[in-house]
Amino acid sequence: MIQIGIVGCGVIGNRLAAAIDGHERFELAAACDLDADRAASLAADHGTDRTATTTDHEALVERDDLDAVYVGVPPLAHREVVADALAADKHVICEKPIAADAETGRELVALAEETDRVTAVNLPFRYTPGFVRLREAVAAGEIGDPRRVELRFRFPEWPREWQDVAWLESREQGGPLREVGTHFLFGVQELFGPVETVSADVGYSGPEAYEDDVVGTFRADGVRGTIDLLCDHEGDEENVITVVGDEASLSLTEWHRLVRNRGREDEATLVGERGDTVSALLTEFARRVDGDGGDLVSFAEATRVQEVLDAINASGGDRVRPGFDGGDGDRVRPGADDGGT
Numbered sequence: 002m003i004q005i006g007i008v009g010c011g012v013i014g015n016r017l018a019a020a021i022d023g024h025e026r027f028e029l030a031a032a033c034d035l036d037a038d039r040a041a042s043l044a045a046d047h048g049t050d051r052t053a054t055t056t057d058h059e060a061l062v063e064r065d066d067l068d069a070v071y072v073g074v075p076p077l078a079h080r081e082v083v084a085d086a087l088a089a090d091k092h093v094i095c096e097k098p099i100a101a102d103a104e105t106g107r108e109l110v111a112l113a114e115e116t117d118r119v120t121a122v123n124l125p126f127r128y129t130p131g132f133v134r135l136r137e138a139v140a141a142g143e144i145g146d147p148r149r150v151e152l153r154f155r156f157p158e159w160p161r162e163w164q165d166v167a168w169l170e171s172r173e174q175g176g177p178l179r180e181v182g183t184h185f186l187f188g189v190q191e192l193f194g195p196v197e198t199v200s201a202d203v204g205y206s207g208p209e210a211y212e213d214d215v216v217g218t219f220r221a222d223g224v225r226g227t228i229d230l231l232c233d234h235e236g237d238e239e240n241v242i243t244v245v246g247d248e249a250s251l252s253l254t255e256w257h258r259l260v261r262n263r264g265r266e267d268e269a270t271l272v273g274e275r276g277d278t279v280s281a282l283l284t285e286f287a288r289r290v291d292g293d294g295g296d297l298v299s300f301a302e303a304t305r306v307q308e309v310l311d312a313i314n315a316s317g318g319d320r321v322r323p324g325f326d327g328g329d330g331d332r333v334r335p336g337a338d339d340g341g342t
Contacts, residue, residue, distance in 0.1 A: 006031035008058045009073030010043040018047035020279035026287040033061040062089040076101040076174040092119040098183045099303035101174040103311045106304030113300045119289045121297035124187045125278035131259035134272045144246030152185045154230040155239040176211035187306045193221035196309045201316045
């Protein structure tokens, strides 16, 4: 059994703990949260009578009986907890985004490269049946040549009603692009490789507050893409990635439902099941720990996504090249032969 500790006992921490409950390779050994009652509640609901609780992550990662740590704290705290866990010779699963900014993400990549411990980021599209089918269909030419990839986000309220945490309102580490857009930009990366350029006009809900209005374009592997995000409006929440080809289109809606030619008379649902992505992550993580492969999202892959997010926020309407070379995003010179956006 892989003995794992959870740092951060909120909604996502409890979701991971529930998956550990039903997984044959993992046992919850410890839980940590700054709120002692939340740690105790998670341990009582999902642990055993041996599950320890603490408010100090350093005490958790130093436990001799612990093999791995799940980091489910807000993004600004990721570096400290991940670094301490790796220094204590523990394997690490880090919640997305990798960090609040790409510079910190690159620091975590460097730390991961210095250790033989297994590291991964929880970006579930790697395992979502509908997205996996989308990726395979695009690669197989089932929609013809891809002509456009469209990301559309609608949030009538941000943070959503069930997200009772103030940090999600902050520009420093919150906002819908980090919380939700990370998944879909990772999806673009899975489909077409790294985003090469981006241009975006970003509006904010207030000083130092989250982005509530984003219109932008990007390019990945020669395919043009669009980003359209709006918060605080009438209507329903919507998170959709659509790939439009010259023969058909495919849309992933509701985080899992894959639809061919959405909105047309011949619309058809190709995949309807959600799948258990957290259990899939744990299975792949256990395989990697065992030295038996394991399909995991690396710190480097997650950092490339964060570089795109940083570039969106830095764009100011200019074309920006995300910082794959270690920078935070370069302005593209007028007339530069980069293909445009």
